Amino acid sequence: METRDSLRTLARSRPFVALWSSMFVSTIGTGLLLVALSVAYYQRSGEALAAGLVFAAQFLPLIVLMPIATRLCDRLPTRTLMVRLDLVSVVVSLGIGVVFGAAFLPVFLLLVARGFLEMTTKSARGVAIKTYLPDELVERGNTLLNSAYFLGSTAGGLVGGVVIGRVPVVVVAALASVGFAVSAACCRALPPAPAPGSGAGVASGVWRRSLGVLRRDTELTRAFSYLVATVVLFQGVNQIARVWLPLTWLGTPASGAAWLEAVSVSGIVAGMVLVMVGLPARWRLPVRLLFALTAGLMLVPFATHRTAPAFASYFVYTMVFEIVYLVSFGVVLARTDQGDLPAVMVLFYGVAFSGMTVTVIAVGALTDRYGLPAVLLAVAVAALATVVGTERRARRAAGRAAVVAPPAIPQGARPS
Numbered sequence: 001m002e003t004r005d006s007l008r009t010l011a012r013s014r015p016f017v018a019l020w021s022s023m024f025v026s027t028i029g030t031g032l033l034l035v036a037l038s039v040a041y042y043q044r045s046g047e048a049l050a051a052g053l054v055f056a057a058q059f060l061p062l063i064v065l066m067p068i069a070t071r072l073c074d075r076l077p078t079r080t081l082m083v084r085l086d087l088v089s090v091v092v093s094l095g096i097g098v099v100f101g102a103a104f105l106p107v108f109l110l111l112v113a114r115g116f117l118e119m120t121t122k123s124a125r126g127v128a129i130k131t132y133l134p135d136e137l138v139e140r141g142n143t144l145l146n147s148a149y150f151l152g153s154t155a156g157g158l159v160g161g162v163v164i165g166r167v168p169v170v171v172v173a174a175l176a177s178v179g180f181a182v183s184a185a186c187c188r189a190l191p192p193a194p195a196p197g198s199g200a201g202v203a204s205g206v207w208r209r210s211l212g213v214l215r216r217d218t219e220l221t222r223a224f225s226y227l228v229a230t231v232v233l234f235q236g237v238n239q240i241a242r243v244w245l246p247l248t249w250l251g252t253p254a255s256g257a258a259w260l261e262a263v264s265v266s267g268i269v270a271g272m273v274l275v276m277v278g279l280p281a282r283w284r285l286p287v288r289l290l291f292a293l294t295a296g297l298m299l300v301p302f303a304t305h306r307t308a309p310a311f312a313s314y315f316v317y318t319m320v321f322e323i324v325y326l327v328s329f330g331v332v333l334a335r336t337d338q339g340d341l342p343a344v345m346v347l348f349y350g351v352a353f354s355g356m357t358v359t360v361i362a363v364g365a366l367t368d369r370y371g372l373p374a375v376l377l378a379v380a381v382a383a384l385a386t387v388v389g390t391e392r393r394a395r396r397a398a399g400r401a402a403v404v405a406p407p408a409i410p411q412g413a414r415p416s
Contacts, residue, residue, distance in 0.1 A: 015132035022186035027152025029176030049364035058115025059353035066350035073342035086184035097173025123345040139330040160258030210347040223331035231352035236359025267315035271322030295383035
């Protein structure tokens, strides 16, 4: 009943509906464009690294641009910022379509710009959820907002299964631009709200500000660690597997990459639904065990060369890593103060997606040499090492916090 009531409240919230609609329409074209580009470059070169660079190009330089994104999220009203970001994204997406077919460098630079815009927009949406919703709805609202991203990605994958290989990339880029234009209109419908912070402390560095917030809360640090690791490892693998698994391992036509995109995002949506409605207590596992389970599920699709079971097991893999992602993200949102949220969100998106870029480049290069199944064994070992390291650090921090202070001496008594 509580879940049903909160969903009804969110459905009646005009700001939430505007945010959800904005994310949904912008993601359809974005997902379609990235899959189309990655397939096109993979077919040109026959290298997994070439396909991965389409995604890596967006995120590699973000760690350098984090302070700019922080200032934007801190100093501009959220509605104003999101509208402007979407309008710039219209131009960038059209530019990608126009220069595609020339040298890769101009496409790379535009993908870098698109990645910065997306990181800043996602950070702004995290701030908007905290701004427009009451505290008791923040976690559930964030989970439901993420459903717009994944449903949009699923729709983009389904459309891609039909159009990729049949229409030129410039048409796909134009569709993405239309999505951003509609998204800007949705954001324009948000009610006015002041900027979340004055910008105080940003000049001293986003690193110092956000890391200081994390050090004060052991549970926040643990959730943040799993959140980042989920993106760096599992999302990073997904950027290569989404093309290599169907086209090389399974031998599907080019549209197979788009169909796998739809399947994998459907798994993510299923994970989102499970988090949103809540699992029975006896089925719930600690995040550390779910994270370790995801490392094993990552290997299962490569146990067969048959398309149906491979796609089905990939569905389960993405479903479980989405549960880890959303549970961790909800804890981060709930335990971070409103004023600190812009810095923490920008730190997350910058570190996570920059780290994911390193994973994409490394996994892509090693896959071209050794094949993806062998590379994933090493990634699974890294994931298990992440669990061990995160839990060990959390126990040490909890131990330090549990040190009992000397008892107070009653008034009038003398120490012995």
